[in-house]
Amino acid sequence: MSLMGILDRVADVATFDKAIEPARRAVQSLPDAVKDALHGTWLGHPLHPVLVQVPVGSWVSAGLLDAVPPLRPAATVLIGTGVAAAVPAALSGAADWSEQGSGVRRLGALHALANTAALGLYVGSLVARGRGRGTLGRVLSYAGLGIATGSAAIGGHMSYAQSSGASHAATAARALSTDWIDLGPLDDLPEGRPALRTGPGAGVDVPLVAVRRGTRVDAFIGACSHLSGPLHEGAVEEVRGHQCLVCPWHGSAFDLDNGEPRRGPAANPQEKLETRMEAGRVMARLPGHQR
Numbered sequence: 001m002s003l004m005g006i007l008d009r010v011a012d013v014a015t016f017d018k019a020i021e022p023a024r025r026a027v028q029s030l031p032d033a034v035k036d037a038l039h040g041t042w043l044g045h046p047l048h049p050v051l052v053q054v055p056v057g058s059w060v061s062a063g064l065l066d067a068v069p070p071l072r073p074a075a076t077v078l079i080g081t082g083v084a085a086a087v088p089a090a091l092s093g094a095a096d097w098s099e100q101g102s103g104v105r106r107l108g109a110l111h112a113l114a115n116t117a118a119l120g121l122y123v124g125s126l127v128a129r130g131r132g133r134g135t136l137g138r139v140l141s142y143a144g145l146g147i148a149t150g151s152a153a154i155g156g157h158m159s160y161a162q163s164s165g166a167s168h169a170a171t172a173a174r175a176l177s178t179d180w181i182d183l184g185p186l187d188d189l190p191e192g193r194p195a196l197r198t199g200p201g202a203g204v205d206v207p208l209v210a211v212r213r214g215t216r217v218d219a220f221i222g223a224c225s226h227l228s229g230p231l232h233e234g235a236v237e238e239v240r241g242h243q244c245l246v247c248p249w250h251g252s253a254f255d256l257d258n259g260e261p262r263r264g265p266a267a268n269p270q271e272k273l274e275t276r277m278e279a280g281r282v283m284a285r286l287p288g289h290q291r
């Protein structure tokens with residue numbers, strides 16, 4: 001069985017769901033502002049993959065430097081850097097993990113356990129090095145590197161196979177026709193409430209959502225960028241001073257003006273369509289295409 005198949009099997013194991021749930025609730029109980037900072041909502045990009053570069057890069061580099069005796073003091077500095085950077089990286093990952101589906105949460109729990117073990121080994125390595133036990137320190141750090149590498153494979157599977165952190169709206173947008181799409185008469189759109197519309201895609205209709213405010217219409221891909229929640233079932237609300245379209249599933253709020261996330265867990269923007277009126281009908285298309 002391939003590595004992907006093994007991880008998919010693990011993602012189906014529900015045995016530990018009850019044990020995982022308290023940790024999830026604890027993360028979800030953090031203040032919204034803290035969670036949004038950790039998600040990367042302010043950045044318009046998931047923060048976790050940005051932060052993990054530091055511990056991973058530091059620890060891999062330390063492994064190389066440890067192989068060259070005169071460079072071992074520098075390896076110790078890098079290991080310390082990685083240990084310090086692992087904490088915010090773990091917190092951002094935990095925030096994202098707490099808002100994912102069950103399969104991702106199961107693998108994420110395994111990912112967290114492995115990373116905690118690796119972090120413990122690296123801390124032990126620093127202690128050993130500080131006490132002059134260099135050989136033990138190197139054994140512990142290489143063991144940590146091995147576990148962290150395995151854990152990175154799990155994290156990669158969560159991103160690439162389970163699409164955690166990916167923009168589900170961007171995926172839907174790629175399937176949508178680039179032509180102008182007729183969303184129907186302006187008068188058929190309810191005032192200040194999201195309405196479902198569809199556009200032609202590659203063999204399947206792509207859900208769109210339109211919000212009318214007077215004569216202005218803002219149109220978006222209808223699948224939430226976080227996990228494809230149905231935005232037409234959401235609401236229009238003011239969030240942090242911006243008129244937003246709020247997802248009914250996890251409460252992400254997207255600025256009606258530009259689709260930027262104003263509240264998480266979404267960190268990716270919502271794909272927005274440009275609109276124009278034609279004989280009283282609303283026309284929309286993905287921006288950047290000539291008529």
Ligand code: FES
Pocket residue numbers: 224225226227228229247248249250251252264265266
């Ligand atoms: S699907 Fe999670 S906030 Fe929309």
